[in-house]
Amino acid sequence: MTDTVIDARGLRRGYAGGFEAVRDVSFSVARGEMFALLGTNGAGKTSTVELLEGLARPSGGQVRVLGLDPYTRRAEVRPRTGVMLQEGGFPSDLTVAETVRMWSGVTTGARPAAEVLGAVGLGARASVRVKQLSGGERRRLDLGLALLGRPEVLFLDEPTTGMDPEGRRDTWALVRELRDQGTTVLLTTHHLEEAEELADRLAILHEGELVLAGTPAEVTAGRPARIRFTLPAGVPAARLPLTLRAAAYGQRVEIRTGRLQTALAELLRWAHDSGVELEGIDARSGSLEDVFLDIARNRRETAGAR
Structure with missing residues (x-):
């Protein structure tokens, strides 16, 4: 069950006008x-x-599916x-x-x-x-x-x-x-x-x-977890512990952390001790959405620096 079924090596695909839609892409699927x-x-x-x-035929590189060239065979x-x-x-x-x-x-x-x-x-x-x-x-x-x-x-x-x-x-x-x-x-x-x-x-x-x-x-891996919730009216985000490093959008708050369990426990303890009821609590580990946003942001910054 470990043999390679799809194998792409250095794939390129160009179109008229010199646009290259695929540039040196390599991966395999077992x-x-x-x-x-x-x-x-x-x-x-x-x-x-x-x-x-x-x-279509690649402009460059090689692809094999089930050990065969899917275009010529x-x-x-x-x-x-x-x-x-x-x-x-x-x-x-x-x-x-x-x-x-x-x-x-x-x-x-x-x-x-x-x-x-x-x-x-x-x-x-x-x-x-x-x-x-x-x-x-x-x-x-x-x-x-x-x-x-x-x-x-x-x-x-x-x-x-x-x-x-x-x-x-x-x-x-x-x-x-x-x-x-x-x-x-x-x-x-x-x-x-x-x-x-x-x-x-x-x-x-x-x-x-x-x-x-x-x-x-x-x-x-390595992407920060996030905790989102809404504070009651009249409770500013500035009252949250400084260690939670919250970003506030009105009463809606987002906390980014590399210590999800610790940060969530600290938040809930603060809410209990302060008599504050948090609405819509959503806590989750780093996601593919975060990865996509990071990739897009990094590419924009790289392009802007050229």
């Missing part, structure tokens, strides 16, 4: 691993994934992979079941339509026309079609966009189940919670470059 590729809009995520899927690689694009572009007048059957006709070893629709929670919507589906239901259909051929490698591009919270959680459970069965999953997402929830490892792209990679815990 069999049965869930790997998240993250980045802001324009970071190069989609351009990178298209190279991995064999939809696409006929061998494609039947072993599943791809969920950001938009499927289905014929709107076909029903859900008809769409799956049409897709089955061009998929090697396709699973039964009813099995696929049941897996993605669309069994009761089989006779509904695609144009009548909600945005979240269309994403479920996208996922179902990506799973038709029982893929060894699954590419998911923003899989839960448009889904309600229940649909998102159901999709997470299904993707985890696939991973547990040995499917290798490469995921791109704007939902940082999704990456933290699902990914075994992740990489962050910014302006075409890979700037950080590792497990979610490794990537967020």
Whole structure:
């Protein structure tokens, strides 16, 4: 279960006019691993994934999927992979079941339509026309079609966009189940919670470059924890102990600390001794959101210093 299934080395992808969307990107994904590729809009995520899927030839570097070049040997690689694009572009007048059957006709070893629709929670919507589906239901259909051929490698591009919270959680459970069965999953997402929830490892792209990679815990290690709460009217943040180093926005207060448990205990002890009731207390360790903000800020400062 440790052999490499996706291997990218020094990937580059340029476009007309000299713009380089992907610059010297390298990473690998092991069999049965869930790997998240993250980045802001324009970071190069989609351009990178298209190279991995064999939809384009790299301008430089090398990519291997299941040990093969996905572009030059696409006929061998494609039947072993599943791809969920950001938009499927289905014929709107076909029903859900008809769409799956049409897709089955061009998929090697396709699973039964009813099995696929049941897996993605669309069994009761089989006779509904695609144009009548909600945005979240269309994403479920996208996922179902990506799973038709029982893929060894699954590419998911923003899989839960448009889904309600229940649909998102159901999709997470299904993707985890696939991973547990040995499917290798490469995921791109704007939902940082999704990456933290699902990914075994992740990489962050910014302006075409890979700037950080590792497990979610490794990537967020060393980031300060935060405590947020609201003080009652008439209680200024200046009354808080100086050791808590609070930043106040009106009555809303945020504390950044490298000692979450100690700081939280001190805050609650102060509130108890002062007879102050804190509203909306939210305490959490460093997050991917903090990492993203730090990366964006550091790149802006670097650019400004040139």
